[in-house]
Amino acid sequence: MSLKVLPIPPVPEETARVVRAIFPRGNVLMQLRDTVGTMYVDEAFADLFPTHGQPAEAPWRLAFITVLQFMEHLTDRQAADAVRSRLDWKYTLSLDLTDPGFHHTVLSEFRSRLVQGNAEERLLDLLLERCREGGWLKARGRQRTDSTHILAKIRALNRVLCVAQTMVYALNVLAEVAPAWVRAYVPAEWVERYGERLEHERLPQGEDERTQYANQVGADGWTLLQAVDAASTADWMKTLPAVTTLRIIWEQQFEPREQGGQ
Known part of the structure; x- marks a missing residue:
């Protein structure tokens, strides 16, 4: 765009x-x-x-x-x-x-x-x-300084929500254009993890739990990208805008997973 x-x-x-x-x-x-x-x-x-x-x-x-x-x-x-x-x-x-x-x-x-x-x-x-x-x-002099920790929390929540919504968006697009591929390559547990609408209220509120959730979403995203990049996957799927967006965000936000790693 x-x-x-x-x-x-x-x-x-x-x-x-x-x-x-x-x-x-x-x-x-x-x-x-x-x-x-x-x-x-x-x-x-x-x-x-x-x-x-x-x-x-x-x-x-x-x-x-x-x-x-x-x-x-x-x-x-x-x-x-x-x-x-x-x-x-x-x-x-x-x-x-x-x-x-x-x-x-x-x-x-x-x-x-x-x-x-x-x-x-x-x-x-x-x-x-x-x-x-x-x-x-x-x-009022100290207002912005005093709110730094609040802004940091909001920023962290927004990042987690953004990457999770990006994952949901990519899965929804793939399910619409390549349903058979999704059934073959997407793990069943992802239906529960990404099947419902994601809002701030549904994110883990504790810092440790939120970090664990973000890491899980990151690992799932790399799993999805590895499946899309496989030689058996049609080339047109690799260039879908939703997949491109997922790839860009994951490369900026998460350490790449080694092929076949967990």
Whole structure:
């Protein structure tokens, strides 16, 4: 996915007319857009995208959706449905009423780019900067320093969740395009481990347990990549975007497993 930086469009007139007729006093999301603005611009994420290839969804919009998703405790699928169906979301995101949205996996791919680019805190930093510009947040000397351990925990949790979701995404894609291969090469216990939706609440909360879980996911990912790289596997499967994403993240996050190792 490549990035073509474009100016942020205003709320379409028809969207604004219909939404304001339904919400004459506005609501929280409309007030957020009217008061804070879009908070993000495409240029802030330009370093995370290549310059050539199929155009990506606008990063500013994906970043904003990530914030809305967190505010309303939505899964990726629920957030993608909200983009398609909710008028206040279309208003907030400058979308036409008939905009069909996108596949929910776009959100996990965006988070993967943030992790790969060590940009997990960029959404928060840009939001805080916008709040300071608006006069809604005042600097208080030690605030950021005192919160370092909290940010570190959030970053660790986000990394574990990102790699686990990447594993789930790769397995789901392979199950859709090559079900017979998955039945032959994917261990049965992975169905229980990766079959349910992954959220922060389902991750181990203790540091030792979380480390053990991350190591297990890492080992499983290398097992999957070794199976994909086998000579008996069709070449087209080796270049699937989901497999490529898995490979990139695993090479950055985990030590490679020796062939045939445990």
